[in-house]
Amino acid sequence: METAELKERTEVAPQTRLYNFSAGPGTLPEAVLLEVRDELPLYGTVGSSVMEISHRSPEYTAIEASARAMLRKILGLSEDWHILFLGGGASLQFHQVPVNFLPKDGSADYLVTGTWAKKAFKEGAFLGNARKAASSEDENFTYIPDPAAWDLDPNAAYFHFTSNNTVYGTQVHYEPNVGVPLVCDASSDFLSRPIDLDRYGLIYAGAQKNIGPAGVTVILVKDSFLQQRNQPLPTMLDYGTHTAKLFNTPPVFAVYMVNKVLKWLDGLGGIPAIQRINDEKAARLYGRIDRTDFYRGTAKVDSRSKMNVTFRLPAEELEAQFVAEAKTRGLVALKGHRSVGGIRASIYNACPPEAVDALIAFMDAFEQKNG
Numbered sequence: 001m002e003t004a005e006l007k008e009r010t011e012v013a014p015q016t017r018l019y020n021f022s023a024g025p026g027t028l029p030e031a032v033l034l035e036v037r038d039e040l041p042l043y044g045t046v047g048s049s050v051m052e053i054s055h056r057s058p059e060y061t062a063i064e065a066s067a068r069a070m071l072r073k074i075l076g077l078s079e080d081w082h083i084l085f086l087g088g089g090a091s092l093q094f095h096q097v098p099v100n101f102l103p104k105d106g107s108a109d110y111l112v113t114g115t116w117a118k119k120a121f122k123e124g125a126f127l128g129n130a131r132k133a134a135s136s137e138d139e140n141f142t143y144i145p146d147p148a149a150w151d152l153d154p155n156a157a158y159f160h161f162t163s164n165n166t167v168y169g170t171q172v173h174y175e176p177n178v179g180v181p182l183v184c185d186a187s188s189d190f191l192s193r194p195i196d197l198d199r200y201g202l203i204y205a206g207a208q209k210n211i212g213p214a215g216v217t218v219i220l221v222k223d224s225f226l227q228q229r230n231q232p233l234p235t236m237l238d239y240g241t242h243t244a245k246l247f248n249t250p251p252v253f254a255v256y257m258v259n260k261v262l263k264w265l266d267g268l269g270g271i272p273a274i275q276r277i278n279d280e281k282a283a284r285l286y287g288r289i290d291r292t293d294f295y296r297g298t299a300k301v302d303s304r305s306k307m308n309v310t311f312r313l314p315a316e317e318l319e320a321q322f323v324a325e326a327k328t329r330g331l332v333a334l335k336g337h338r339s340v341g342g343i344r345a346s347i348y349n350a351c352p353p354e355a356v357d358a359l360i361a362f363m364d365a366f367e368q369k370n371g
């Protein structure tokens with residue numbers, strides 16, 4: 001970065017977008033934000049903003065239809081799959097999944113690999129027989145347990161796992177092959193790589209990590225799986241209520257933005273293109289971490305996340321200094337979660353490769369000065 005540009009980026013109220021490594025809500029594609037700004041007061045021909053029109057209007061109906069069509073295209077989703085846009089965050093799904101799919105006389109298996117996975121398991125156990133198939137809590141969730149050691153119930157109604165552990169910086173790099181339908185919390189790596197849909201019954205993702213702003217959760221549910229749900233259920237918690245019709249007011253503005261992010265992703269070349277970009281960003285950043293002993297990755301190498309890169313420095317004071325100095329260089333939200341400490345760089349789909357390059361350059365300079 002040039003000095004003048006640097007200076008501008010460090011003003012109290014920056015006039016330039018900073019390189020934002022926030023774990024969530026995460027950075028959004030700038031092109032999408034500019035488009036939203038331009039049409040904020042007047043959307044299309046409706047004579048008002050998109051926030052001020054009926055969710056049953058033809059204009060909003062078209063937005064939802066477009067978002068669904070984009071998701072079908074990007075993921076290759078067949079008509080067997082329902083697509084829902086619900087409120088309540090991924091956290092509500094921790095409860096809604098077992099309410100629907102954990103049978104009174106049956107059980108479900110959970111892979112416990114981090115903060116969010118543990119919360120999902122807790123909600124399952126609150127409602128019924130949720131079994132812990134494996135956990136990596138013994139080593140502060142620094143790894144994904146070896147599938148060979150998972151304690152699986154062949155009669156489980158589903159196998160729940162968290163594909164990417166946002167806090168601990170680990171990721172499941174394969175599709176679990178467990179013989180029962182997979183249910184996945186994909187909040188922090190949704191649409192960053194392909195999904196082998198055949199194995200899944202349901203996938204949910206809070207939008208605010210990888211595909212949009214907070215306020216909407218995308219839920220993909222396979223019809224054959226949906227039909228196995230418990231009955232009767234409270235109306236709002238029954239997925240069937242929402243697959244049947246637009247039951248209540250959806251998070252209109254968040255869906256509108258998700259639609260734009262999906263179009264941006266499709267324009268980039270969809271999953272193959274973003275996967276290549278994500279692989280390159282992660283390889284460069286981990287390569288820098290591994291190049292010297294000054295930086296130390298916290299996750300086991302084969303479990304490393306390509307979305308949330310967690311690492312430590314030789315001392316906590318240096319970590320605090322790293323975060324503070326990075327900020328003066330326009331690199332923000334790098335402080336690790338308190339349960340891991342150190343640094344966490346979240347490099348979701350919308351984090352541009354230039355941001356990673358700037359971070360690496362800063363890491364080089366910081367090590368040179370303090371190493």
Ligand SMILES: *Cc1c(COP(=O)(O)O)cnc(C)c1O
Pocket residue numbers: 024088089090091092116162164165166185186187188206209
């Ligand atoms: C952020 C996150 C959640 C929680 O999402 P909310 O929308 O705040 O409920 C759940 N799971 C994962 C993997 C996350 O990263």
